[in-house]
Structure formats: C-alpha cells, structure tokens
Amino acid sequence: MSDNLVLEAKSVSKFFGTITALQNVDLHLNKGEVLGVVGDNGAGKSTLMKVLSGLYKPSEGSLFFDKEKVTLNSPRDSQNLGLEMVYQDLALAGNLPIGDNIFLGREPTRKVGPFNFLDHKKRKQLTEEHLAKLKINVKSADQKVEELSGGQRQAVAIARATAFNAKIVLMDEPTAALAVKEVGKVLDLILNLKKLGVSVIVISHRMDDIFTVCDRVMALFQGTNFAQSELKNTSRDEVIGWIMGKKD
Numbered sequence: 566m567s568d569n570l571v572l573e574a575k576s577v578s579k580f581f582g583t584i585t586a587l588q589n590v591d592l593h594l595n596k597g598e599v600l601g602v603v604g605d606n607g608a609g610k611s612t613l614m615k616v617l618s619g620l621y622k623p624s625e626g627s628l629f630f631d632k633e634k635v636t637l638n639s640p641r642d643s644q645n646l647g648l649e650m651v652y653q654d655l656a657l658a659g660n661l662p663i664g665d666n667i668f669l670g671r672e673p674t675r676k677v678g679p680f681n682f683l684d685h686k687k688r689k690q691l692t693e694e695h696l697a698k699l700k701i702n703v704k705s706a707d708q709k710v711e712e713l714s715g716g717q718r719q720a721v722a723i724a725r726a727t728a729f730n731a732k733i734v735l736m737d738e739p740t741a742a743l744a745v746k747e748v749g750k751v752l753d754l755i756l757n758l759k760k761l762g763v764s765v766i767v768i769s770h771r772m773d774d775i776f777t778v779c780d781r782v783m784a785l786f787q788g789t790n791f792a793q794s795e796l797k798n799t800s801r802d803e804v805i806g807w808i809m810g811k812k813d
C-alpha cells in the first residue's frame with residue numbers, strides 16, 4: 566500500500582450486545598485523498614466513523630495513524646493525532662456567534678499575570694482568517710449560528726473541525742439536510758480541504774456528492790466491506806448496486 570497512508574483500520578468489528586454493527590472491516594486513507602463511504606441505512610457507516618474518531622472502542626481490530634498502531638480512548642485522543650469529525654447532527658450552539666462555535670472548548674487565551682482571559686479579539690481575527698482560507702462567506706464572525714442557513718451551518722461545522730490544523734476530517738452525511746443550492750458549497754469546501762492537503766472521509770447517499778469530490782469509494786454492506794474502487798474505474802450505477810448488495 567502507498568507511502569502516503571495516514572489512517573488505517575484493520576479487521577475492525579463492533580458489537581452492540583447481540584447486534585453486529587461492523588465485522589472485520591478494513592479501511593485505509595491516503596494523504597490528501599477524499600474517500601467516499603456508501604452503504605444502506607444500518608450498513609455501519611456511522612459506527613465505523615465513530616470508531617475511527619475514538620467515540621466508540623472497536624470490539625476487535627486495530628487502528629493505525631501514520632502507520633503507528635494507536636488506542637483511542639476518546640475523541641480527544643484522535644484530535645490530538647490530527648483527526649476531526651463533523652457529526653451528522655452538527656452539534657453547534659445556535660445562540661452563540663460563529664467564532665465562539667469554532668473555538669468552543671478550545672478558546673485562545675491571553676495571559677495577564679496569573680489570569681487567563683478569553684481573548685475575544687484574537688478569536689475574531691483567527692475565525693475570520695480561517696473562514697477566508699476556506700472561502701466561506703458569512704457576514705461576520707460575530708453572527709449567531711441560529712441566523713445561518715443550513716449550508717452555512719454545515720460550513721461552520723467544517724470550519725470548526727479544520728480550525729486546529731486537522732490532517733484528517735471525517736464527515737457523516739454533510740449534505741443530507743441541505744437545500745440543493747447549498748450542497749455545491751459544501752462540496753467546494755471539501756475540495757478546498759483536499760487542496761490544502763487534508764485527507765477526508767465523506768459518507769453520503771448522494772451519487773452527485775461522491776462523484777464530485779471523491780478519489781475513491783468504498784461500500785459497506787451489513788457491517789462488512791462489500792466493494793471499493795478508484796472513482797475513475799467505477800460508475801454511479803455500479804456504486805448504487807453495491808449499496809443494495811449487488812455485484813456483477
């Protein structure tokens with residue numbers, strides 16, 4: 566496998582009581598690569614992302630970051646290794662401004678004597694620089710998240726995930742709740758991340774998403790690896806077939 570490997574899961578299984586959500590699943594991701602993960606509802610996509618982010622412990626199997634075997638005890642552990650996850654429900658604080666959301670829990674502070682003050686000016690400046698880098702347009706970093714459109718909220722969630730030099734970003738159905746007009750902007754954002762050298766895993770049901778941004782696509786079926794291909798070597802019809810458990 567390539568020298569550019571940034572993340573690998575080997576033979577990962579996840580059991581919830583008697584339910585087998587994942588069974589011996591392998592996944593790999595290269596630097597700057599966008600990997601699409603597809604599969605029917607219940608195929609195990611979200612569970613796999615939660616294992617990669619350290620939210621769930623795998624029941625069996627191993628994870629490797631930069632080819633080193635790791636044990637993740639929480640999402641904080643994967644964040645420290647440069648991985649960020651954008652969750653399906655976004656988990657933004659609507660009543661807070663964009664800048665506060667991006668820095669929630671990781672605020673830049675200013676030391677004055679023995680005290681740490683939240684540095685609002687610095688936060689606003691860093692937020693605006695970061696939004697500009699990702700080409701995200703909002704009126705102001707002070708705008709409240711509840712005033713934003715669905716697409717802008719998704720952009721803020723992605724901005725938050727990438728504000729701390731993430732090398733790997735996982736996105737669970739980032740376009741599912743968006744109006745058609747807003748989907749393109751989120752896809753552009755993913756392509757911008759790729760240009761910045763970030764590796765991305767994106768779960769989506771939409772073939773337009775997969776075929777616009779991905780380099781490679783893998784399909785899970787009933788908790789197992791079903792098929793995978795470089796995007797250029799497959800077709801929408803073939804991938805839709807994989808989702809339904811069909812291979813030629």
Ligand SMILES: Nc1ncnc2c1ncn2[C@@H]1O[C@H](COP(=O)(O)OP(=O)(O)O)[C@@H](O)[C@H]1O
Pocket residue numbers: 581584585586604605606607608609610611612613
């Ligand atoms: N926390 C959980 N407890 C029990 N079962 C779960 C839990 N999370 C997921 N599952 C089960 O694992 C399977 C895979 O779910 P999930 O990963 O959410 O699928 P997908 O994201 O592909 O729709 C499903 O059968 C689901 O009901």
Ligand SMILES: [Mg+2]
Pocket residue numbers: 610611612737
């Ligand atoms: Mg899911």
